[in-house]
Amino acid sequence: MTASTPAPMVEAIGVHKRFGANHVVRGIDLVVDRGQVRCLLGPSGSGKSTFLRCINHLEKINAGSISVDGELVGYRRAGDRLHELRDDEIALRRSDIGMVFQHFNLFPHMTVLENLIEAPVLVRREKPKEARERGRALLARVGLEDKAGAYPRSLSGGQQQRVAIARALNMRPKLMLFDEPTSALDPELVGEVLDVMRDLAAEGMTMIVVTHEIGFAREVADTVTFMDGGVVIESGPPAQVLGAPEHARTRAFLAKVL
Amino acid sequence: MSTTTRAATAPEGALAPQAPLRVMPVRRWGQWIISAIVLLLAAMLIQSVVANPNFEWHRVWGYFLDGRILRGLGTTLWLTVVAMVIGVVIGVVMAVGRQSRNIVVSGAASAYVAFFRGTPLLVQLIFWFNLAALYPTLQFGIPFGPAFVEADTNALITPMLAAILGLGLNEGAYMSEIVRAGLLSVDPGQTDAAEALGMRRRQIFRRIVLPQAMRVIIPPTGNETISMLKTTALVSVIAIGDLLFAAQTIYSRNFQVIPLLITVSIWYLLVTTILSVGQYFLEKRFTRGDRRGEQSYLREWLVNLIPRHTTPAPAPVTAPIEIEGGRR
Numbered sequence: 001m002t003a004s005t006p007a008p009m010v011e012a013i014g015v016h017k018r019f020g021a022n023h024v025v026r027g028i029d030l031v032v033d034r035g036q037v038r039c040l041l042g043p044s045g046s047g048k049s050t051f052l053r054c055i056n057h058l059e060k061i062n063a064g065s066i067s068v069d070g071e072l073v074g075y076r077r078a079g080d081r082l083h084e085l086r087d088d089e090i091a092l093r094r095s096d097i098g099m100v101f102q103h104f105n106l107f108p109h110m111t112v113l114e115n116l117i118e119a120p121v122l123v124r125r126e127k128p129k130e131a132r133e134r135g136r137a138l139l140a141r142v143g144l145e146d147k148a149g150a151y152p153r154s155l156s157g158g159q160q161q162r163v164a165i166a167r168a169l170n171m172r173p174k175l176m177l178f179d180e181p182t183s184a185l186d187p188e189l190v191g192e193v194l195d196v197m198r199d200l201a202a203e204g205m206t207m208i209v210v211t212h213e214i215g216f217a218r219e220v221a222d223t224v225t226f227m228d229g230g231v232v233i234e235s236g237p238p239a240q241v242l243g244a245p246e247h248a249r250t251r252a253f254l255a256k257v258l
Numbered sequence: 259m260s261t262t263t264r265a266a267t268a269p270e271g272a273l274a275p276q277a278p279l280r281v282m283p284v285r286r287w288g289q290w291i292i293s294a295i296v297l298l299l300a301a302m303l304i305q306s307v308v309a310n311p312n313f314e315w316h317r318v319w320g321y322f323l324d325g326r327i328l329r330g331l332g333t334t335l336w337l338t339v340v341a342m343v344i345g346v347v348i349g350v351v352m353a354v355g356r357q358s359r360n361i362v363v364s365g366a367a368s369a370y371v372a373f374f375r376g377t378p379l380l381v382q383l384i385f386w387f388n389l390a391a392l393y394p395t396l397q398f399g400i401p402f403g404p405a406f407v408e409a410d411t412n413a414l415i416t417p418m419l420a421a422i423l424g425l426g427l428n429e430g431a432y433m434s435e436i437v438r439a440g441l442l443s444v445d446p447g448q449t450d451a452a453e454a455l456g457m458r459r460r461q462i463f464r465r466i467v468l469p470q471a472m473r474v475i476i477p478p479t480g481n482e483t484i485s486m487l488k489t490t491a492l493v494s495v496i497a498i499g500d501l502l503f504a505a506q507t508i509y510s511r512n513f514q515v516i517p518l519l520i521t522v523s524i525w526y527l528l529v530t531t532i533l534s535v536g537q538y539f540l541e542k543r544f545t546r547g548d549r550r551g552e553q554s555y556l557r558e559w560l561v562n563l564i565p566r567h568t569t570p571a572p573a574p575v576t577a578p579i580e581i582e583g584g585r586r
Contacts (some may be wrong), residue, residue: 087458091456
């Protein structure tokens with residue numbers, strides 16, 4: 001982090017992603033500054049989840065570049081060439097980026113606390129005791145300190161998603177990606193997950209959130225980006241994009257979801 | 259399901275002071291009758307076996323702890339363990355190989371499975387036993403070049419090694435299918451989550467995917483082990499002194515064919531029973547975090563035969579009575 005002009009946390013330039021003949025992401029430029037919360041909105045199939053997965057290289061991009069904290073994702077630059085990184089190097093860079101999934105993806109054969117300490121111990125070579133202490137503190141923060149020994153299957157969806165957030169945070173990430181974190185939840189459980197995310201945003205975590213929760217976007221996001229057909233339609237402060245959208249497609253979408 | 263269907267239309271006030279309701283379980287007379295018939299048939303069968311002098315039970319038990327039989331049993335157990343260990347290791351390697359992004363690797367793994375599953379084990383065993391007929395000497399050296407080490411095949415491939423190769427390589431082909439099914443049963447989201455946490459491919463396989471695949475892999479592997487115990491009897495054709503071969507050796511001299519075959523059958527049955535118990539506990543171990551798989555058939559049967567009256571808590575007065583199963 002340089003004093004004068006710190007690089008943005010995420011900088012995407014002209015990103016394209018194809019699955020065979022299916023051109024899902026068609027040239028996205030996006031800059032997210034440190035401590036900012038960016039919400040990605042858009043209809044299903046607009047490429048927002050795919051784009052999110054490109055940021056930590058779960059999907060390999062076909063053109064363009066993405067850098068996180070000043071480092072290219074998946075590549076190393078030497079002169080005018082990009083060298084693809086080996087799997088282990090990619091894994092190392094990913095460990096600084098937390099991700100929360102729509103379907104939680106907790107490890108079902110491990111207890112909640114084991115879920116939390118697995119990666120810190122294995123990837124960061126932390127002492128299990130330290131990882132466990134921090135894990136318990138995180139569980140307390142998401143209101144689940146009494147569930148440390150429970151298996152994920154015995155938890156509600158909202159509880160599982162809060163554990164998933166704590167699991168990602170236990171790696172002490174500098175960036176958090178949320179892929180529709182409340183879409184698989186019963187309506188009455190959505191609030192508890194959004195509360196945790198709201199707290200996280202208030203603490204200054206840089207977050208990129210793919211969501212359908214317009215209320216959350218309006219309240220928490222610094223910038224809202226509306227995507228459709230694999231491109232950014234418009235981007236701006238929530239009051240502008242959600243309150244007075246410039247584009248007809250944004251208006252049509254908002255009219256349906258609000 | 260039995261339910262508490264009452265006159266739900268009765269005025270609320272009339273329900274309040276009543277005593278708690280008793281749930282009357284369904285009487286399952288059919289289960290009583292079928293159980294009685296099956297037990298009767300079983301008793302008849304046991305009587306016919308025990309009382310029939312042709313079984314020569316005194317000879318059966320006479321050979322039961324015979325030194326030659328026990329040595330044969332030892333060989334059978336040892337072969338089973340070694341063949342299964344080789345089979346599981348090859349199975350995991352081949353299953354991973356078939357998922358490889360490298361088509362040469364995945365093709366080779368597929369060819370292996372196709373070959374060893376597609377030819378009879380008995381034939382494979384005889385081939386390994388007669389390997390010298392195809393390759394009189396075995397060499398280790400530069401491909402298509404000079405050899406550093408050379409060995410006489412007949413001296414290297416002993417009958418026991420032929421048996422181990424035959425059983426192990428064949429088992430590897432079957433295990434690879436079982437392991438592959440297990441690996442495919444794990445939700446890809448698990449790999450996504452582990453990758454997002456920065457875990458490496460090897461770590462993900464060992465810590466996340468394989469333990470979850472185990473739930474699917476363990477039950478058929480138990481079956482394979484039990485099956486292998488009996489399949490080892492095939493090695494008697496290449497003169498390995500296993501349990502069956504020990505019995506054959508004895509009855510070729512004294513012609514006590516039936517008693518000796520019963521003796522070894524009891525041994526096979528005994529060991530497979532022990533293995534089944536072990537399999538039960540292994541399965542329990544690997545279904546951690548899963549609430550299914552905990553039921554007692556004996557208890558279920560008894561509950562069905564002798565239902566108990568249960569007294570539920572007094573029906574709530576204000577809430578309407580709900581019929582179980584009526585709501586999704």
